[in-house]
Amino acid sequence: GAVVSQHPSWVICKSGTSVKIECRSLDFQATTMFWYRQFPKQSLMLMATSNEGSKATYEQGVEKDKFLINHASLTLSTLTVTSAHPEDSSFYICSARVNRGNGVEQFFGPGTRLTVL
Amino acid sequence: SQKIEQNSEALNIQEGKTATLTCNYTNYSPAYLQWYRQDPGRGPVFLLLIRENEKEKRKERLKVTFDTTLKQSLFHITASQPADSATYLCALPSRDSWGKLQFGSGTQVVVTP
Numbered sequence: 001g002a003v004v005s006q007h008p009s010w011v012i013c014k015s016g017t018s019v020k021i022e023c024r025s026l027d028f029q030a031t032t033m034f035w036y037r038q039f040p041k042q043s044l045m046l047m048a049t050s051n052e053g054s055k056a057t058y059e060q061g062v063e064k065d066k067f068l069i070n071h072a073s074l075t076l077s078t079l080t081v082t083s084a085h086p087e088d089s090s091f092y093i094c095s096a097r098v099n100r101g102n103g104v105e106q107f108f109g110p111g112t113r114l115t116v117l
Numbered sequence: 118s119q120k121i122e123q124n125s126e127a128l129n130i131q132e133g134k135t136a137t138l139t140c141n142y143t144n145y146s147p148a149y150l151q152w153y154r155q156d157p158g159r160g161p162v163f164l165l166l167i168r169e170n171e172k173e174k175r176k177e178r179l180k181v182t183f184d185t186t187l188k189q190s191l192f193h194i195t196a197s198q199p200a201d202s203a204t205y206l207c208a209l210p211s212r213d214s215w216g217k218l219q220f221g222s223g224t225q226v227v228v229t230p
Contacts, residue, residue: 004160032216043121043206043222044161093160097216104216105151108160 002028004096006109013084014117021079021112023094029074030096034106035067038091050077084116119144119209123221130228136194138224140207146185147209152192155204155223164205165192197228 003026013019023033031052036044048069049057056069068080081088091113095106120143130136140150149168153161167174167183167190174181180193194201204223211217 006160034217041222044220046217046219049217091158095160104210105163105166106216106218107163108153111158111160113158 002096002098002105002107004030004094004107004109006092006094006112008112009110010113010115012115012117015085016083018080018082019084019114021081021092021094021114023077023079023096023109025075025096025107028096028098030077030098031074032097033071033077034095034097035069035077035079036093036095038093038111044093047079052077081114084114086116089114089116118211119147119219121207121209121219121221123207123224125222125224127225127227130197130226132198132228132230134197136197136201136226136228138192138205138207138226140190140192140221142188142209145212146188147212149210150181150183150190151208151218152179152181152190153206153208153220155206157204161206161220194226197226199228199230202226202228 005024007022033050035047038044046059047062050069050071052071052074058064071077091111093111095108098105122141151166152164155161165181167181178195182191204225206223207221208218
């Protein structure tokens with residue numbers, strides 16, 4: 001199956017700093033990747049759709065200047081949380097869309113736990 | 118957007134029994150519906166996809182049904198094992214953008230020996 005990796009798996013940072021999270025498709029090319037955020041005991045909330053070679057599409061209520069997304073190649077998308085604050089502490093998960101003969105599947109990365117002090 | 122409802126209470130079940138989870142949606146009927154498994158601190162893992170014209174889909178000990186009239190999908194784990202303990206999420210495609218998914222909040226399953 002398709003494998004998606006994320007780095008780092010966890011990060012602790014001070015308030016006001018920026019944090020970059022990488023999402024890589026290891027054995028396939030992904031023109032579209034998605035970034036989600038998940039708070040404890042809650043569902044995955046889609047933050048943005050990352051398209052290779054073009055600007056990301058953000059969901060309503062997500063600040064594009066705070067959550068910078070770059071999808072510079074077919075195997076790498078990055079999410080940068082700028083000027084992070086404690087309320088940005090969450091579990092960030094990326095996924096890559098794969099077209100199958102019977103529909104569309106998303107393969108998820110293992111997630112990145114961000115803690116902002 | 119869709120409102121997707123999954124039982125928020127954990128389902129505690131004895132090993133060997135069948136676990137049944139429910140996913141209800143309130144708005145438009147999607148072309149397909151997916152089920153994922155999520156372990157603590159991990160990303161979701163795709164399990165099954167069922168299309169609107171399919172009543173039932175099976176994969177090993179897993180069975181999914183899809184009733185577009187009731188706007189409901191049922192997810193069954195037969196002969197459950199402790200290793201099946203996890204949170205199970207249903208996901209529906211977004212109508213406004215191909216490939217986007219909307220997730221339910223998930224139901225935790227705990228299988229005890």
